[in-house]
Amino acid sequence: MKEEPNNNKLVKSKILFLIAILFVYFILFEFILPYNKILPKPSMLLESFISIWIDYSLVETMAITTTTIYFTLAVSYIVIFLFSSYLLKIFFEYSEVIEKLKIFRYFPAFFFAILFSYWFANSIAAEILFAFLSSCLLMISAFLTSAKTCNRTYVDVAMNLGLKKTDIYRQVIFKNIQPKFISEFSRIHYYLWILVMIYEFINEINGFGGVYRTALNYNDFTGLFSIAIVISLLIFLGSVVINFINEKIVFWEA
Amino acid sequence: MIELKNITKIYSDEYGSKINLFGDLSFAIIGSKITSVIAPVGSGKSSLLKIISGLERETSGQIIKQKEGKVILIPSEPSSFPWLSVKENILFGTGKTAQVNIDELTNLVGLEGYEYHYPNNRSIGFRFRISLARSLANNPICICLDEPFNKMDDETKIEIYQLVRRINEITGITILLATTNISEAIFLSDKLYLMSKDPGRIFSTLEIEFQILRNSFLFNSNIFISYREQIESLFIGLDSQKLLHISI
Numbered sequence: 001m002k003e004e005p006n007n008n009k010l011v012k013s014k015i016l017f018l019i020a021i022l023f024v025y026f027i028l029f030e031f032i033l034p035y036n037k038i039l040p041k042p043s044m045l046l047e048s049f050i051s052i053w054i055d056y057s058l059v060e061t062m063a064i065t066t067t068t069i070y071f072t073l074a075v076s077y078i079v080i081f082l083f084s085s086y087l088l089k090i091f092f093e094y095s096e097v098i099e100k101l102k103i104f105r106y107f108p109a110f111f112f113a114i115l116f117s118y119w120f121a122n123s124i125a126a127e128i129l130f131a132f133l134s135s136c137l138l139m140i141s142a143f144l145t146s147a148k149t150c151n152r153t154y155v156d157v158a159m160n161l162g163l164k165k166t167d168i169y170r171q172v173i174f175k176n177i178q179p180k181f182i183s184e185f186s187r188i189h190y191y192l193w194i195l196v197m198i199y200e201f202i203n204e205i206n207g208f209g210g211v212y213r214t215a216l217n218y219n220d221f222t223g224l225f226s227i228a229i230v231i232s233l234l235i236f237l238g239s240v241v242i243n244f245i246n247e248k249i250v251f252w253e254a
Numbered sequence: 255m256i257e258l259k260n261i262t263k264i265y266s267d268e269y270g271s272k273i274n275l276f277g278d279l280s281f282a283i284i285g286s287k288i289t290s291v292i293a294p295v296g297s298g299k300s301s302l303l304k305i306i307s308g309l310e311r312e313t314s315g316q317i318i319k320q321k322e323g324k325v326i327l328i329p330s331e332p333s334s335f336p337w338l339s340v341k342e343n344i345l346f347g348t349g350k351t352a353q354v355n356i357d358e359l360t361n362l363v364g365l366e367g368y369e370y371h372y373p374n375n376r377s378i379g380f381r382f383r384i385s386l387a388r389s390l391a392n393n394p395i396c397i398c399l400d401e402p403f404n405k406m407d408d409e410t411k412i413e414i415y416q417l418v419r420r421i422n423e424i425t426g427i428t429i430l431l432a433t434t435n436i437s438e439a440i441f442l443s444d445k446l447y448l449m450s451k452d453p454g455r456i457f458s459t460l461e462i463e464f465q466i467l468r469n470s471f472l473f474n475s476n477i478f479i480s481y482r483e484q485i486e487s488l489f490i491g492l493d494s495q496k497l498l499h500i501s502i
Contacts, residue, residue: 153331153332161388161392172335251374252374253336
């Protein structure tokens with residue numbers, strides 16, 4: 001029987017796949033199609049990759065966007081953790097209200113970003129507030145979706161042992177749904193990156209979104225690609241760190 | 255002793271029609287002994303145990319307990335919390351002021367040395383031992399077992415049966431088992447109630463007594479086989495034989 005590939009083999013095959021893609025890209029766009037409107041020439045991309053750090057003050061930009069995202073993610077998680085029993089109480093006792101609120105999920109995030117920039121002046125504080133609210137909403141939504149997967153047996157056992165409702169919410173249901181909730185974190189993290197960049201793009205403020213706007217205004221095609229590579233590397237690194245922390249915090253299965 | 259008098263439980267099915275699960279169900283659970291209720295699948299065994307343990311309310315009837323205290327249910331699914339260590343699991347629900355001798359309990363259920371281990375990814379037998387120790391730590395008047403042995407392998411089953419018997423002998427806590435497995439019930443119990451389906455009611459009672467040790471050889475003994483045949487014939491009389499799962 002064929003053996004299942006282990007983690008190392010999987011990483012190795014992913015790296016090999018990436019190298020193959022890069023090789024094809026290099027040959028195709030450096031030598032065969034050097035002038036095109038599809039992808040930038042590899043040598044130009046390399047040049048731009050070095051120059052964007054000075055041209056767009058990328059270190060400052062990176063500091064603003066990453067601080068906003070990871071700070072708000074951490075704060076929202078703490079908020080969810082502190083209010084978990086109230087959230088679960090609302091979910092289990094007022095499920096009809098939750099169902100009604102679901103109508104807002106069809107509103108595009110873009111609209112909320114515009115609305116927010118209309119309400120508040122362009123500032124870092126407004127951006128952090130927007131990111132915090134977005135992060136909280138994404139987390140609450142993931143949290144309540146995870147609550148549906150709660151194992152009834154654990155609740156029965158806790159009730160049978162005479163625990164109070166609030167203790168059951170906090171000590172049993174929250175712990176039981178935590179693996180599922182935590183598994184949604186990478187997705188929330190990715191969505192938050194998009195939302196924050198949309199906000200920065202609309203308001204043309206410092207941060208990756210604002211830099212994208214500037215690069216677009218200058219028709220810096222190669223710059224756009226270089227910035228995208230930096231962003232994707234940051235999102236990848238963020239995901240790796242989040243998954244590592246999650247595995248350490250939540251070691252059990254749902 | 256816990257006595258059930260004329261218990262009924264009416265619930266609505268998905269089409270809204272009322273279904274009476276029990277037909278004036280009455281029986282008594284003897285103190286300090288192991289009592290079993292053998293019933294076909296879908297006869298309301300789990301509901302019965304939930305009613306006795308206070309997780310569900312009966313529609314009518316009366317449950318009389320001679321002593322005040324917790325009636326603890328060990329469900330069929332593993333119920334030890336995977337996010338808590340063995341020790342934390344055992345102490346769960348006991349309250350901050352309770353004095354629980356962890357060493358004594360872990361020794362009793364065979365978990366000595368595992369106090370700081372986690373039940374996550376452990377065997378069903380291991381997780382059952384935790385649930386049993388937790389039940390004992392909560393000082394119950396009765397422990398209800400809702401077919402918790404179903405997913406265990408045969409060797410573990412016998413080990414756990416013997417553990418349950420030993421705990422009953424040492425602590426004197428009343429144990430009630432609800433099962434579809436005739437052999438399991440005979441091996442474990444001092445008294446058996448046979449329950450029918452639609453509606454659930456006790457149609458026969460049997461006292462179980464062995465002069466030999468309750469170990470794996472018991473299943474092949476003449477007295478064990480005769481008890482089993484007697485129960486099977488009683489169920490055949492009710493035409494619910496096909497619904498019973500008989501193993502070992």
